[in-house]
C-alpha cells in the first residue's frame with residue numbers, strides 16, 4: 001500500500017556468517033526530504049543501502065519503500081541507486097551506457113536518448129558523452145552513476161557516499177544540484193556520508209548509525225534545538241575576568257572558557273543571565289563583543305549522539 005513515509009525499516013537485521021552487520025535497525029524517512037545517513041567506517045551504511053535497494057537479502061526484520069516491501073518490483077521501481085563503488089563496461093561511451101541502462105528500465109528509445117543527454121548536461125558530463133567510460137576519472141564515474149540512477153525519474157534517490165571521489169569544486173557543485181531535487185522534481189534523497197561539513201547545508205533530517213544500530217534520528221533542526229537549549233556563548237575583551245565575575249551566579253549552571261577562546265554558558269534563564277552578563281561586563285570594565293545562543297553544528301550533534309551510544 002502506498003504511504004507518506006518513503007523509507008521505513010523495523011528491526012532490520014543482516015548477518016554475514018557470525019558477523020552482525022545490522023543489528024535490529026530502525027530507520028524512518030519522510031517523503032520529500034534530503035535525509036543523511038551518517039556513521040563511522042563499518043557502521044553498516046552500505047549494508048543498509050544494499051538491503052533497501054534489494055541488492056542483498058535481509059536476515060530478519062522488515063523494510064518498506066513507500067509502503068512496498070524492500071526487494072519487491074514495486075519498491076525497486078521507486079528507487080534510483082548510485083553505489084559506493086560504481087562499475088561500468090569500460091568500452092562503452094557514457095552516452096551509450098546511459099541509453100542502454102535507461103532502455104533496460106523500460107524507457108522507450110527516443111525518450112532514453114533525450115533523457116540521457118539531459119542528465120549528461122545536468123551532471124556536467126556532456127563534453128564527455130562520446131568518450132569511453134574506461135578513460136573516466138573516479139569523480140566522473142561517480143557523476144555518471146548518479147546520472148544513471150536518475151534516468152527513470154525515480155521518486156527516491158539513494159546515494160552511497162556520492163562525493164567520496166570528487167574534488168572540492170565537484171563536490172560543491174553536486175551538492176547544490178542535489179539540494180534542489182525535492183523542491184524541483186519531488187525526489188526524496190537518502191545520502192550516506194561521513195563528511196559532516198558537506199551534509200550540513202544539504203540535509204533536512206538524519207539517522208546516526210553505529211555498529212549496525214540506530215543511535216539517533218530526527219530532523220536536524222529539532223536535534224540542533226535540543227542541543228542548543230539553554231546554551232549560550234559570550235565573548236568580551238577580558239573573558240577571564242568576566243568569567244570570574246559570573247562564577248557562582250544563581251542563573252548560571254555552568255560556565256567555561258572554551259578552546260575557541262570564548263565563554264560557553266549553560267543557563268535555564270536567559271533574562272537573568274543577560275542582566276548578570278551586563279553587570280559583569282560593566283564591573284570588570286570589559287567590552288562586550290558577542291552574546292547569544294550557541295550555534296550548533298552537525299558535528300556537535302554527531303559527537304553528542306555518538307557519546308550517548310558509546311556504551312551500547
Ligand SMILES: Nc1ncnc2c1ncn2[C@@H]1O[C@H](COP(=O)(O)OP(=O)(O)OP(=O)(O)O)[C@@H](O)[C@H]1O
Nearest residue numbers: 016019021039040041042043044045046047048194
Ligand atoms: N559481503 C560481506 N561479507 C562479510 N562482511 C561484510 C560484507 N559486507 C559488509 N560486511 C561487514 O559488515 C560491516 C558493515 O559494513 P558496511 O560496508 O555496511 O559499513 P559502512 O558503514 O558502509 O562503512 P564505510 O564507511 O567504510 O563505507 C563491516 O564490519 C563489514 O566488514
Ligand SMILES: [Mg+2]
Nearest residue numbers: 045046047084
Ligand atoms: Mg560504505
